[in-house]
Amino acid sequence: MSRIGTMSNATWEVFVRMRRGMSHQHVGSVRGIDSDTALAHARDLFTRRDDPASLWVVPSDAIRAASPAEKPMVFSNAQDRPFRYPDDYVPLHEGDGHA
Template identity: 60%
Template structure:
């Protein structure tokens, strides 16, 4: 993998998991020559408060992403599949005009 400029430190994306059960969150970026240096820089910059459970760094050029501008197929709803939406289903029981239950 090459960097933007030959000899320049690579850009690394930083992901942090603050508490047990929570997903990792993207918290920012650092520049570093390698993964160990990137972890050290990320620790110094992003873990000042609290004690995170986990810290990840991923080279920016190794990420494959989809932009919200690319609505289909990543972000568009599935309106052609109405069974995925709760409004597609009728309630199991409804009260009639005199209070009896209908199914």
């Protein structure tokens, strides 16, 4: 039996994707003893009015988020990628032959 299947009344985060091509959005949390129970609770709570393309439940303790204190460490590599910043781009103007 998996670790997830042995959790007693664990908290599960719920993500819904309303249509194909869209991103999943976090819509809330449910409690359940296993993933099937959590999925049933999520369906009852978060899909009453709509018919989503997909519904995910993820154990809360499986989610790792960066805290504000970790921002320099987590996002520091963005400074090493100059293509992310428009410093070296030349603006296009009408009449200069670039249109």
